[in-house]
Structures are given as C-alpha cells and as structure tokens.
Amino acid sequence: MDCPTCGAPMVSFVVPERFREHAPDESDHAALCPECLTLSAADSAPESPRFDRISSAFPDDEAAVSLALAIGLLDSLALHRRDIEALLETVEKAGTDPLLILDRLHAQGGVDPEFDIERRRHQIEQLLD
Numbered sequence: 001m002d003c004p005t006c007g008a009p010m011v012s013f014v015v016p017e018r019f020r021e022h023a024p025d026e027s028d029h030a031a032l033c034p035e036c037l038t039l040s041a042a043d044s045a046p047e048s049p050r051f052d053r054i055s056s057a058f059p060d061d062e063a064a065v066s067l068a069l070a071i072g073l074l075d076s077l078a079l080h081r082r083d084i085e086a087l088l089e090t091v092e093k094a095g096t097d098p099l100l101i102l103d104r105l106h107a108q109g110g111v112d113p114e115f116d117i118e119r120r121r122h123q124i125e126q127l128l129d
Helices: 017-022 062-073 077-093 098-108 117-128
Strands: 011-014 029-032 039-041
Touching: 011 062, 017 062, 017 077, 029 062, 039 062, 062 077, 062 098, 077 098, 077 117, 098 117
Parallel strands: none
Antiparallel strands: 011 029, 029 039
16 A cells, blocks of 8 residues: 555554554554655555564554554644554553654654654653653
8 A cells, every 4th residue: 555645655554443443534454654654544454564664663562553553643643632642551551662763763764754753752752741
C-alpha cells in the first residue's frame, strides 16, 4: 500500500481488537508511512510487519502497534489527545520509552511529517507527566 500523502510504501499491520477504537475507521488493519508518518486504514497486513522500516528503534512486540497508531495520530494532538495518551500508556507499560522513539525519529532523517516532531515530543512529555 502506498501513502496517500507522499506515495511512499507504507508499513501495514494488524490492529488487535483492544486498539481498534484508536485506529482509522476502527479498522482491523492499519498502515503508517515511514516517511511522512501518515496513518491510514488498510485492507490487509502481513503477519510480521516491518516496523524497522519506520525506525530501527521501534519495538517488535505488541507495543509496536500501539506506538505506530499513536505516532500516526500526532498530526492533531487536539483531536486525538485521549487516544494518544491511552496508546502511549500501553507502550510505556510494555517497557518502551515513546519519547526516546520520537527523538530517534527526529534524529534519523528520512522522516518528514507535516507536524514538528520535536515540538510534539515536548507536548507528549507534558501529557505523560
């Protein structure tokens, strides 16, 4: 699946039922663009998604799905605040630091979202405190 925003190949993944309320269209499949971080509903997903295409720092367990959904919702913190908080809480409980992942996304290059990652990171840090 190609990104509707920038045309890059997206990372598709299965959305477990407990996260579907946070997914686009409450879909059972979603996709995150590794270049512009656009989140979209997807028709299908591989059994083993390649989250490492987004960042080598991405977790490889169920926290990856929660983190991918949260990152995809960062385009509008005002609209998605509750979803982002719930998803990042799951990421933290799984032992992954979402702020560190955002730092690495910002530093690694090749990622060009429509929002300022550094500014969103600061806002997320305030939410999580």
